[in-house]
Amino acid sequence: MAKRGKINQRQRILEEAAKLFKSKGFAGTSMRDLGGEVGMEAASIYNHVKSKDEILESICFYISDTYISQLAEVEQTATPYREKIETLIRQHIRLMLEEGAAVSVANNDWKYLTGDKLTAFKDARKRYEHGFAALIEQGIAAGELQPVNVSVALFTILSAVRWVELWYRPGRGVSADELEQNILTMLLNGLAK
Amino acid sequence: MAKRGKINQRQRILEEAAKLFKSKGFAGTSMRDLGGEVGMEAASIYNHVKSKDEILESICFYISDTYISQLAEVEQTATPYREKIETLIRQHIRLMLEEGAAVSVANNDWKYLTGDKLTAFKDARKRYEHGFAALIEQGIAAGELQPVNVSVALFTILSAVRWVELWYRPGRGVSADELEQNILTMLLNGLAK
């Protein structure tokens, strides 16, 4: 009977939107562009979605929710801090590989959110950063990590993991496992001998 | 006599544009926004600048030219590879601190370049990356650096240095010198003990 389903169509719209926002930016993408990609007129998109803003919100909060719940899980496991941080880095890389476009939008186009949504997103990001920073701090206090400045360590990790979205292309010499392993080596052991 | 000078006005326009593009994106910034910031009507901006595209080009190539010439200089000095890489990292951080808005535009809005300019910018970036990668490779071959995957090392460094633009605010606990020193420690020695 092949009932398409409004929810599935909505999902498709969100996915195509994420790809377009990633390559052209939120402001540079028109509803007509999106319609072209999805295969309907721009006006028809509004049967599945309230507004262009709502599309952005769905993408951004899907990603921030994922990060937040991954952090909560790691916080609850009883493992050394070094291992907790390793797990978070791995999860970052994997989410990037699986949901590259959406992660890219959450990283770059969140600034086009407005009102409450903008505030809520910034809050979520701040909570995540504080939670991650606390783990690093405790790891240093426990003697498991170098006594480096916590903010610098945190943002170096978050950034190192962000480039994956911009530069990594699978099947070009580096496999996903090698990628993970090499990033972990860089961040935990450093480049110098 | 306080002659304003077309060149100075043009410079001011470029600087305000860089700030606006950084915060709202190239596509999200209108010539009317820019006029408001510079203190003239949108139409008047065209007395100092050919088009909105030309503004973007000036900003992007100013940054890429700077990177390219810094690399050329480092390549010519007779120092250990580890030191060359340290110098490049320091220069990246300093340029970010001095020209944050322009660097941000070159990093994020270059994708709105078109035609020849887009090609030329991508080429410049590729040349820079290849040159930097070659130094890492030679450093590994010389036994000065860990045998990590060269691409991963390169992009981890470039990314670690990019976050400065997004997250670092001077006068909030971390001085510029501490910032440099801590990033270098993270990248060269790693977080683990």
Place this chain on the structure above:
DNA sequence: CCTACCGATCGGTAGG
């Protein structure tokens, strides 16, 4: 450097 515009395109709605 401004006023007065231009054609094009934008996000979104009405009505079917």
Place this chain on the structure above:
DNA sequence: CCTACCGATCGGTAGG
């Protein structure tokens, strides 16, 4: 899901 359209805004030009 489409056609037809709205008011607003866009980059840019003409003419002074």
